[in-house]
Amino acid sequence: MYREVIFDIETKKLFDQIEDRQRIEDLGVSVVSAYRRVLDDNYKEIEGEMASFWDEGVRGRRRLGELWEWLVSADRVIGFNSIKFDAPVLNPHMEGDVMRLKHFDILEKVRGVLGHRLSLDALAKETLGETKMANGLAAVDWWQAGDEESLAKLQHYCEMDVEVTKKLYDVGLREGRLKYMSKWNEPKEIEVDFSYPKKEEEPQLGLF
Template identity: 35%
Template sequence: MQNELVFDIETKQSFQDVGGKHNMHLLGVSIVGVYSYTDDVFRCYEEKDFSLLEEAFRNASRIIGFNSMHFDVPVLQPHIKVPLASIPHLDLMNDIESYLGFRVSLDSLAKMNLGTQKSGHGLDAITWWREGKMEMLKKYCLDDVRITRDVYEFGKKNGHVITETRTDPRVLVPVSWHAPVTSATAQVSLF
């Protein structure tokens, strides 16, 4: 069975706090939310739990995120020992952007494909971290993980996701998000 992990991170600081996007490594990580397909469980990892998070990443057949290649991975990597670049990775936003030529928001995809919306904004998460409101922070992070997972599932099932552009209120973006075939899976399927 494939052990895909859907993940999202929240930071301790904003780009404004650290002097811009070129200082991404200074943002810090307040929480990492993960959904494991193998366990069918959502989990949050605080900094003190990062050894458990590393184990989850080591066992992953693929990691899935939204803007994860350009944000989550570069921010998280300095804080964990597992080389995230060595794990197969599906970044939903990158895939959609490569088709459209521009970025779309997770909130827009949630509204158009799932009939729901995000429960907050990344800057809210920083405020909750600073105020010690960990339950609100965890809920927000896991809501984003759940939405990312559900958009991924929608795309896998339908072969497309729906978004909007400035000129078209409904655009179908073709996607091919099926789980990668591993050599063990390929071998079994030969017989």
């Protein structure tokens, strides 16, 4: 069995709202949505749950610190651009080192094949026929508005990003390919290997 967490973060600020763009942790974290699940050895989902974890200033919701237990117990912590963005932004808010977790960054896997970046939206549109419902600008606006309706929209947006990331990962895991549109507007397909290393079978003990 494999224990996985697919996650996405939303920030309190935009890059042009912080003094030093090299200190991306200064963007802050408003909410993290995560999907925790268990897969069998054939990559079939046995159980799963979605939850959102909030900045301490938001009352009556799961606290950001509660996420650590989910992350540290996972065989894979899956995201999109998570190694260079989500993880370092989240790191100051966790009790342990997020950078040392068992990360699986879909963007890094795609870049390793193509040699360049693709957006989550570009891959999702061609592979899944889905697009993101909004963007990071709207997410920051919702956080800064702070009312219940805006926070509900923010949570829904973040959870939908996790759902899209999960679906994209599952196609790569089970079918070994993802689709995108080239800059010349030509449909393309890339082969990816999201499989786990094969488990070594324990030697059978002889009866005699």
